[in-house]
Amino acid sequence: MSNKQFPIRLGKVSFLIDKKSFYIISLLTFLAIVLMIVSLGIGQLFISPVDVIRAVIGQGTEMQNLVVNSFRMPRILLSMLAGAALAMSGAILQGLIRNPLASPDIIGITGGAALTTVIFLAIYTDRSNTLTMSIQWLPLASFIGAVVIGFLVYFLAWKNGRITPFRLVLIGVGVAAAADALTSLVMILGPIHSAAKATIWLTGSVNGTNWNEIATIAPWVFGITFILFIYARRLNMQELGEDLAKNAGQLVQRDRFMLLLLSTSLAGGAVAFAGGIGFVGLMAPHIARKIIGSAFGALIPVSALVGGMIVVLADILGRMLFMPLEVPVGVFTSLIGAPYFIYLLFKSHK
């Protein structure tokens, strides 16, 4: 215990820092920054990493400053934040449900957000294809959808005072399918213009992000992450099962409700701004668990960093592969994520 961890104690305040986790989180943070710098340089105007750094601190050419800071920076920050939020949301669900197959998209949270988003677009688009309501309200619509579906699935899966993983995944898949069907229906009945817009949103895209959006989502994600750190120890206890959590003096139902609220808020926030980026919430926490183990104090930041990097990487691929055409990030995350899900199903079945 002595050489692998060191305690920090100050009066009543005390923490235990795990050295390995500390190094891994530092390394991943560094890698994430490198990846973002590379990504900032990629596009129709290629900028070298050194020039990118110069531009970030406002020392590049006027063109470089404009491209890096105004065009590319917001979308890359959004990729990072949305990926991190989805990953943390998945990490919470996997701990809460004690099942590696749980994730915000598989149990329908993303689908719920999609449904309310298309409903919003359909209702507030007039005959001349203009939105009658400010687009700024769109994230709120998505968020409400995510939260409503999240809790619907949770309560439907509830039986005899507990939730079995099998029941939850099954009901989640069912509710997600119903939400998808309704989404398609609304899109077909709605105006064509909004359908096209909705399709891009549904796949998940960070194209055309502006700083206003970052100013909304960043405090949201950071705020919830902070609360999540307070709840990390409760989540650790939850993962040992209901009986042990009760034994330890935890108010299990109350904490479950709170954790589900945190999870849907994170997923809802991400989906609201970046759309239905698939499978990050499943893959990232799972990869993080392989790297760092399952104690949530470390698992949460590692999942967040891994999730953010997956989306930034998917965005790089989306911009590079078919230049000048741009492919939404969600296409690539789903391309890797779907086989990963099948692999997990296969492995857990054995």
Add this chain to the structure above:
Amino acid sequence: MKAIQTEQLSLGYKDELVIEELDLTIPKGEITAFIGSNGCGKSTLLKSLARLLKPKDGSVELAGKDIDKTSTKEIARQLAIMPQSPQAPEGLTVLQLVKQGRYPYQSWYKQWSEEDEEAVQYALDVTGIKEFEDRTVDSLSGGQRQRAWIAMTLAQDTDIILLDEPTTFLDLTHQIDILDLLSELNEQEGRTIVMVLHDLNLACRYADHIVAIQGKSVFEQGNPDEIITPQLIHSVFGLQCQVTCDPICGAPMCIPYSRQRQMKGANRYAAQQVQAN
């Protein structure tokens, strides 16, 4: 001295009662074993003593206070329960698991006090799993894993420890090993131990107090020497048996009759038996 007491306690799931109007006293500083046939409600009773199950009626008192009216965190500092075959998440190390036992003493800003460190060290030492502390729980053998869970329970630093079938799925060597460990904790530190045990003979050997559960209530309770008789075993388990003396420690030992097998006389042990008589 009593550690836990129930008053008119009724337990059940949905409409069906498993335990009805039970008054039971668990003696302090002793080892108590619950015995009874499958589904008789002994695990249910154990759970309710640890407030994992809400009573349908009646109450459970811990140190003279109704547990329903005591803060759950305060109870967690007096009483710990180890459920039957608990599951650790994949990748959790032994040390991380044992540290979780400190939960009732911690808060979000007070996560690793000196007392926490001492209690975890003690639990690792006394259960003899210090050398495995960095291994993951799922990589351990059955016996080591059970020790890790017991270590977590010990880290909780409670006077009363409840265990639901702590020896299930273990081979005989490890069953004895775990029961010896619990017995040492009881003798050297005066901890009250309450457990559900399936093996009647081990229950007789290790328990000071046996509670036989049958017909939604306690059929009989007391010291094994006094209460274990063929009549009791027949009433509680519906099994015909002889009760003899455990040749190692003198506790009562039950040898069941069976339909198929009878003394053949040709066997080595039977020959010894004949000589001895």
